[in-house]
Amino acid sequence: MSEDNESWRTAHREAIDAMLRGINAEPDNPFILKGGTALMACYGLDRFSEDIDLDGQRANVPSNRFFSIIDQTCRMHGYSWRKAKDTSTVRRAFVDYGNPERPLKIEASFRRRQVPSQETAQVNGILVYTISRLCELKTGAYLNRDKIRDLYDLAFIADRYYDQLDESAKAHLQTAFEYKDLEQFDYLVRTQSDPLIDNAIMEDRFLKALDKLGIITADS
Known part of the structure; x- marks a missing residue:
């Protein structure tokens, strides 16, 4: 930098x-x-x-x-x-x-x-x-547009605050990451370059989030 x-x-x-x-x-x-x-x-x-x-x-x-x-x-x-x-x-x-x-x-x-x-x-x-409401707003943004920053932010929320989210926010997160999963992740990383985003950190958090949500497991 x-x-x-x-x-x-x-x-x-x-x-x-x-x-x-x-x-x-x-x-x-x-x-x-x-x-x-x-x-x-x-x-x-x-x-x-x-x-x-x-x-x-x-x-x-x-x-x-x-x-x-x-x-x-x-x-x-x-x-x-x-x-x-x-x-x-x-x-x-x-x-x-x-x-x-x-x-x-x-x-x-x-x-x-x-x-x-x-x-x-x-x-x-x-x-x-609240973090739960921000999670809901971010999942809405992520589902309605293709911005790598939305994905990064959701991966951060899932990594840092998952246990503090209410059930509604967790359900929103589940829906977003089921609908836009690893294939979408690869697409965003391949097509968007953002100097404010660390792709390695985002990937690690995203995979952990998929594991927490039961979408994939650590052994998949």
Whole structure:
């Protein structure tokens, strides 16, 4: 890994952390962190995640609140930002923290009116989905698109958190890895190259997950 690449990731991660602190500064924060950055910031995911993806609880969010928080936090840290999308269901901003070639994308989805409290947790001062809910969301993503990062994240969840998953999440994981099994794994590794993914680690975790789920055994 080059020094420049490492420096970029360090600065980008600092911006992610700063923006997440700003978003979570108020006790009634309605924005729930999801996706790879939720796994990285709250559950120890060992690959870098570049964007902040949120679910906003539509019943609790005035139309201007998302951009107001972005603006206030950017002012506090000397960042600049621009509005990229503003609809009834999606709001998106790009934050320039000093590297205009790699802005931080922050996106909030407002497709859910309310989110049950049992689906969320407070981890490291961040409102985030539980690991079981993140597993369900990731399996949905993995089944609906072919992205090697989704596979890596699911293999990580299965390796690190399988015993903590509820039965629904385990069932989602089982379905995903039965439908997209070793053949799909080989296809993704062959056709996608991602500098943020360690294929050897992913393969080891994926095979262990198939073993845990009874899809293949260690002796297969």
